[in-house]
Amino acid sequence: MVQNTKKIILTGDRPTGPLHLGHYVGSLKNRVDFQDKYDSYFIIADYQVLTDQLSKTESIEKNIREIVLDYLSVGIDSKKSTIFIQSQIPEIAELTFLLSMLITVARAERNPTVKDEIRASGTKKASLGFISYPVSQAADILCVRADAVPVGKDQLPHIEITREIASTFNRLFGKVFPIPEAIMGQTPTLPGLDGQKMSKSRGNAIFLSDDKKTVGEKVMKAITDPKKIRIDDPGRPEICNIYQYYQAFFPDKAKEVKTLCEAGKIGCVACKKDLAKMLNEFLDPIREKRNNFAKQPNLIKEILEQGRIKTQKRAAETLALVKDAMKIDYRL
Ligand code: TRP
Numbered sequence: 001m002v003q004n005t006k007k008i009i010l011t012g013d014r015p016t017g018p019l020h021l022g023h024y025v026g027s028l029k030n031r032v033d034f035q036d037k038y039d040s041y042f043i044i045a046d047y048q049v050l051t052d053q054l055s056k057t058e059s060i061e062k063n064i065r066e067i068v069l070d071y072l073s074v075g076i077d078s079k080k081s082t083i084f085i086q087s088q089i090p091e092i093a094e095l096t097f098l099l100s101m102l103i104t105v106a107r108a109e110r111n112p113t114v115k116d117e118i119r120a121s122g123t124k125k126a127s128l129g130f131i132s133y134p135v136s137q138a139a140d141i142l143c144v145r146a147d148a149v150p151v152g153k154d155q156l157p158h159i160e161i162t163r164e165i166a167s168t169f170n171r172l173f174g175k176v177f178p179i180p181e182a183i184m185g186q187t188p189t190l191p192g193l194d195g196q197k198m199s200k201s202r203g204n205a206i207f208l209s210d211d212k213k214t215v216g217e218k219v220m221k222a223i224t225d226p227k228k229i230r231i232d233d234p235g236r237p238e239i240c241n242i243y244q245y246y247q248a249f250f251p252d253k254a255k256e257v258k259t260l261c262e263a264g265k266i267g268c269v270a271c272k273k274d275l276a277k278m279l280n281e282f283l284d285p286i287r288e289k290r291n292n293f294a295k296q297p298n299l300i301k302e303i304l305e306q307g308r309i310k311t312q313k314r315a316a317e318t319l320a321l322v323k324d325a326m327k328i329d330y331r332l
């Protein structure tokens with residue numbers, strides 16, 4: 001058996017589109033810091049995309065590529081961390097099936113994130129696969145027997161279900177799984193440029209892969225304090241989206257901006273121009289790394305293949321432990 005001295009973490013993303021600045025402050029930045037401390041697994045959860053976007057499967061492959069480039073360009077290092085594609089580990093699907101016996105339908109339906117997502121999608125006919133995707137996510141986590149899962153608040157209900165399933169398994173069959181802890185980020189959620197939740201579909205996000213000009217245009221369109229019209233009107237940074245970006249990325253500069261804004265000594269246009277410039281300076285080295293990685297023809301393939309091999313070894317080991325504990329490892 002593989003001996004691990006470091007604790008194991010697993011987290012990841014659904015390949016539904018490129019990652020944005022909200023992902024960076026809420027999650028990617030932490031992952032970069034975590035990769036020395038933990039044995040880190042990052043899952044690209046492609047099967048989870050099928051649960052609600054069955055008609056967009058043709059874009060998954062491109063999105064996987066973009067996400068790997070996003071990871072690498074912010075400093076996730078494939079020599080330290082394991083990046084893998086969910087569907088390339090069939091053990092996860094098998095484990096999902098076994099774990100689905102350990103949770104009632106009523107419990108699965110009582111998941112607030114799933115409920116919100118069903119409501120937001122407007123569908124009255126959520127598929128069984130959709131309702132049960134948190135069980136599949138539990139299998140993502142438990143297949144590597146992770147100790148902890150760094151996630152945002154919306155994912156906590158899934159971690160709770162994972163913990164319950166792991167405890168139930170251990171109680172019924174003997175201890176196979178650690179009970180994974182959620183690691184919550186310290187940063188408040190970064191809003192979209194319009195103040196709504198940042199998301200691809202709302203068009204209010206700045207992507208890590210956006211070029212300079214696009215970043216500038218997006219920032220200039222952002223909603224600020226609506227009552228600050230002239231330069232000398234005192235503004236309210238606490239309700240301004242631009243200010244939130246300063247706070248998240250440039251906390252020292254944010255203090256200065258707050259003073260100037262409240263005193264009516266800076267106008268929103270100048271304030272936005274400064275922010276766009278600083279964000280572009282922040283993004284420049286990320287863009288440069290991205291271009292370099294994108295030029296290497298087989299790099300992504302190789303990284304994902306390495307990730308598949310390492311994860312599959314661990315997942316196969318887990319499944320063997322599970323089947324042995326459940327007494328379904330027949331020798332017939
Ligand atoms: N549901 C997560 C999201 O949408 C992605 C995900 C899939 C995940 N499997 C995971 C996150 C396992 C943490 C652990 O962001």
Ligand code: SF4
Pocket residue numbers: 224225228235236237240241242243257261262266267268269271272
């Ligand atoms: Fe926001 Fe800056 Fe305008 Fe103040 S000056 S309201 S912080 S954009």
